[in-house]
Amino acid sequence: MYRYDQFDHQITAERVAQFRDQVRRRLSGELAEDEFRILRLQNGLYMQIHAYMMRIAVPYGMVSSDQMRMFAHIARKYDRGYGHLTTRQNIQFNWLKLQDAPDILADLATVEMHANQTSGNCIRNTTSDEFAGVARDEIIDPRPYAEILRQWSTFHPEFAFLPRKFKFSITGATTDRAAIAINDVGMQAVKNAQGEVGFRVLVGGGLGRTPFIGTEIASFIPWQHFLTYAESIVRVFNEYGRRDNLYKARIKILVNAIGIDEFRRQVEEDWKFTKDGPCTVTQAELDRVAAYFTVPAYEKLSDVTLPTDNKAFSNWVARNVKPHKVAGYAAVVLSLKNAGIAPGDATEAQMDAAAALADKYSFGELRISHMQNLVLADVKQADLFALWEAAKANGLATPNIGLLTDIICCPGGDYCTLANARSITLAKAIDERFDDLDYLHDIGEIDLNISGCINACGHHHVGHIGILGVDKSGEEWYQITIGGNKGSPANIGKVIGRSFSFAQIPEVISRLLQVYVAKRDEGERFIDTLRRLGPDPFKEFVYATPVPEDEKLKLPDYDLLKVGTPYSLPLYSPRF
Amino acid sequence: MTTTKQIIKNSAVVNDDWSVLRLQEGEAAETVAIPVGKTLVPLKVWLAQQSALLHRADIGVWFASDERVEDLQDHVAKFSVIAVDFPKFGDGRGYTIAYRLRNRAGYRGELRAIGDVLRDQLFYMQRAGFDAFEVRADKDIHEALKSLKDFSITYQASTDEAQPLFRRVQRGA
Numbered sequence: 138m139y140r141y142d143q144f145d146h147q148i149t150a151e152r153v154a155q156f157r158d159q160v161r162r163r164l165s166g167e168l169a170e171d172e173f174r175i176l177r178l179q180n181g182l183y184m185q186i187h188a189y190m191m192r193i194a195v196p197y198g199m200v201s202s203d204q205m206r207m208f209a210h211i212a213r214k215y216d217r218g219y220g221h222l223t224t225r226q227n228i229q230f231n232w233l234k235l236q237d238a239p240d241i242l243a244d245l246a247t248v249e250m251h252a253n254q255t256s257g258n259c260i261r262n263t264t265s266d267e268f269a270g271v272a273r274d275e276i277i278d279p280r281p282y283a284e285i286l287r288q289w290s291t292f293h294p295e296f297a298f299l300p301r302k303f304k305f306s307i308t309g310a311t312t313d314r315a316a317i318a319i320n321d322v323g324m325q326a327v328k329n330a331q332g333e334v335g336f337r338v339l340v341g342g343g344l345g346r347t348p349f350i351g352t353e354i355a356s357f358i359p360w361q362h363f364l365t366y367a368e369s370i371v372r373v374f375n376e377y378g379r380r381d382n383l384y385k386a387r388i389k390i391l392v393n394a395i396g397i398d399e400f401r402r403q404v405e406e407d408w409k410f411t412k413d414g415p416c417t418v419t420q421a422e423l424d425r426v427a428a429y430f431t432v433p434a435y436e437k438l439s440d441v442t443l444p445t446d447n448k449a450f451s452n453w454v455a456r457n458v459k460p461h462k463v464a465g466y467a468a469v470v471l472s473l474k475n476a477g478i479a480p481g482d483a484t485e486a487q488m489d490a491a492a493a494l495a496d497k498y499s500f501g502e503l504r505i506s507h508m509q510n511l512v513l514a515d516v517k518q519a520d521l522f523a524l525w526e527a528a529k530a531n532g533l534a535t536p537n538i539g540l541l542t543d544i545i546c547c548p549g550g551d552y553c554t555l556a557n558a559r560s561i562t563l564a565k566a567i568d569e570r571f572d573d574l575d576y577l578h579d580i581g582e583i584d585l586n587i588s589g590c591i592n593a594c595g596h597h598h599v600g601h602i603g604i605l606g607v608d609k610s611g612e613e614w615y616q617i618t619i620g621g622n623k624g625s626p627a628n629i630g631k632v633i634g635r636s637f638s639f640a641q642i643p644e645v646i647s648r649l650l651q652v653y654v655a656k657r658d659e660g661e662r663f664i665d666t667l668r669r670l671g672p673d674p675f676k677e678f679v680y681a682t683p684v685p686e687d688e689k690l691k692l693p694d695y696d697l698l699k700v701g702t703p704y705s706l707p708l709y710s711p712r713f
Numbered sequence: 714m715t716t717t718k719q720i721i722k723n724s725a726v727v728n729d730d731w732s733v734l735r736l737q738e739g740e741a742a743e744t745v746a747i748p749v750g751k752t753l754v755p756l757k758v759w760l761a762q763q764s765a766l767l768h769r770a771d772i773g774v775w776f777a778s779d780e781r782v783e784d785l786q787d788h789v790a791k792f793s794v795i796a797v798d799f800p801k802f803g804d805g806r807g808y809t810i811a812y813r814l815r816n817r818a819g820y821r822g823e824l825r826a827i828g829d830v831l832r833d834q835l836f837y838m839q840r841a842g843f844d845a846f847e848v849r850a851d852k853d854i855h856e857a858l859k860s861l862k863d864f865s866i867t868y869q870a871s872t873d874e875a876q877p878l879f880r881r882v883q884r885g886a
Contacts, residue, residue, distance in 0.1 A: 142885050144878060147866050155863045159833060175803055176833055258803070288868040288878070294840030295812050295871060298805025375809045410817060415876045416869070422879040 157239035181252030198226030279309035300378030301386035313624035341392035344593035438465025481509030549589030551698035556589030558606025558613035640686035842872035
């Protein structure tokens with residue numbers, strides 16, 4: 138993976154010093170909160186309900202074992218012993234003090250990490266395919282390009298105060314696992330007739346209040362020009378994106394308002410000044426960066442026949458082990474979706490354990506997936522059984538990847554100041570209702586996504602089943618969408634009807650699944666049956682009879698997280 | 714009695730005698746009276762009163778954040794000072810206006826940031842092409858000056874560096 142050179146180190150160190158001084162000025166009162174807010178956000182620091190939250194950038198999801206151990210250290214030293222993996226392949230810590238933030242950044246810098254631009258109206262962390270470099274359907278490894286984008290976008294002087302946040306995603310494979318169509322800019326590697334590498338570029342995708350699937354702005358941008366082209370897109374957005382309404386400020390609104398043809402014309406009008414200019418990526422720079430993403434020292438192996446006499450192991454292999462382009466190897470997903478635990482949460486012990494597993498079985502590297510799990514990308518098939526046992530001992534082997542309980546979920550009302558409703562607790566209630574593994578395996582692949590508010594951090598629009606927390610006169614309700622899909626092809630789900638209470642949701646899910654089980658053809662996934670039949674049979678069955686509430690879900694165990702902070706600090710959440 | 718206004722210019726705190734004309738309620742670009750002395754006028758005032766102002770050397774022009782460099786393109790060389798207004802420091806359009814003035818319109822004179830100009834944005838402003846900063850009056854301008862040195866290295870090209878880092882240095886050490 139990429140390693141810092143002296144320049145990366147120096148820029149990171151100077152950033153830590155800059156933020157340390159900004160925090161000092163905030164604590165002394167020299168900086169007012171409204172001036173400080175944007176500065177802290179651009180260093181990944183949010184003020185949440187109970188404490189400060191820091192979102193640490195994990196560029197395109199790649200983590201070394203040393204970096205993973207640093208996360209464990211941060212969890213132990215500054216937080217409450219755990220962290221949370223995000224859908225943008227980052228990690229965040231929920232219980233921090235403002236005073237500690239500069240030290241955390243300094244600790245991160247020792248392992249070549251930072252929290253730059255993980256929030257704020259700037260260019261965010263670029264996401265990519267969690268199987269980059271090992272997927273069988275890969276045209277090119279997208280990571281060198283993602284790293285070049287990271288450096289270009291880091292502290293770009295023109296684009297730190299955009300109308301709204303700006304997200305790139307990049308994939309090098311034919312199957313889109315990076316959800317490029319729901320990013321502000323999505324890039325997909327393609328080769329032209331001459332075999333040259335370039336990118337098909339989508340623009341204006343995004344979820345939130347007004348979800349859009351990205352539109353193709355260019356079918357082939359040669360790789361040398363992908364940075365200058367990206368720069369022109371962001372420049373036009375910076376000038377013309379709306380700034381009068383927070384909810385209409387994303388690039389998708391601009392592209393939709395003026396049309397893709399006019400937007401493309403403006404981008405190309407700007408691009409003609411920079412195309413072939415000094416920001417054109419050189420072969421030397423691509424080679425320099427690509428050299429960090431070399432093929433590991435694979436042994437020459439053959440594919441292994443795995444034991445079939447252990448049902449638990451076989452279940453895990455069926456769900457959590459993915460194909461690898463090298464014979465005798467496999468990619469393994471370590472599930473962070475365990476019953477009763479917030480989806481994507483990892484304890485410090487699990488982080489240390491995952492780091493040790495990476496060292497022992499996968500060349501010391503891990504990836505964070507946008508599904509909020511961990512991936513060991515280069516595991517020998519012959520090691521799978523031993524790895525499974527070790528992962529199981531650390532609660533990292535739940536055999537549910539791609540299944541109903543592999544829920545994508547935002548922090549929701551328990552932590553987030555924006556949320557209308559609980560997400561994590563709802564995920565827990567769904568986990569408990571559907572705890573029969575045989576049933577889950579029978580239902581098969583299904584994406585269940587939960588967002589606590591319209592900002593859609595839980596990507597509910599692109600869940601096969603999406604759940605959105607809505608506020609009705611101060612009460613939390615949930616709206617259900619079905620038929621969304623995150624990629625290949627991406628589409629936005631449709632709302633099925635009036636919303637439900639928290640305690641009704643598990644029964645609603647159950648009814649949707651009952652329709653699928655009754656109507657599915659051989660080999661069909663939930664989404665396939667839904668596409669074939671359309672949403673009506675599902676809607677009709679859900680609303681046919683009154684949906685009972687699960688009385689258990691009204692007990693205090695499921696209540697909103699109300700425990701206050703142990704810290705008595707002045708510069709702190711408005712709720713306390 | 715008024716104290717002399719100070720700005721940051723070419724990385725130093727200096728006295729300054731330019732005033733900024735802002736249209737008040739009820740005033741129109743076509744008819745507003747232009748004071749004597751060094752005055753930065755709104756772009757639309759200059760466009761409306763061009764013929765009368767053309768021969769005054771003590772007139773500069775300022776851009777609002779929603780105005781376009783193209784509207785002045787052919788005339789930039791006439792001015793020794795052009796300013797860009799930041800209505801709020803979070804409004805980032807001024808950075809692109811500066812970039813376009815320097816890199817598309819070829820403006821070489823003083824480019825001044827005015828309005829909600831705060832210490833923690835000066836580094837980016839300097840990179841985009843500003844060389845003068847009218848720091849918000851309630852802030853310590855000498856403290857603000859320090860931020861121009863927040864970073865000694867930058868990754869990307871902008872107005873201040875024509876080359877991205879990968880063309881400037883031998884990387885990988």
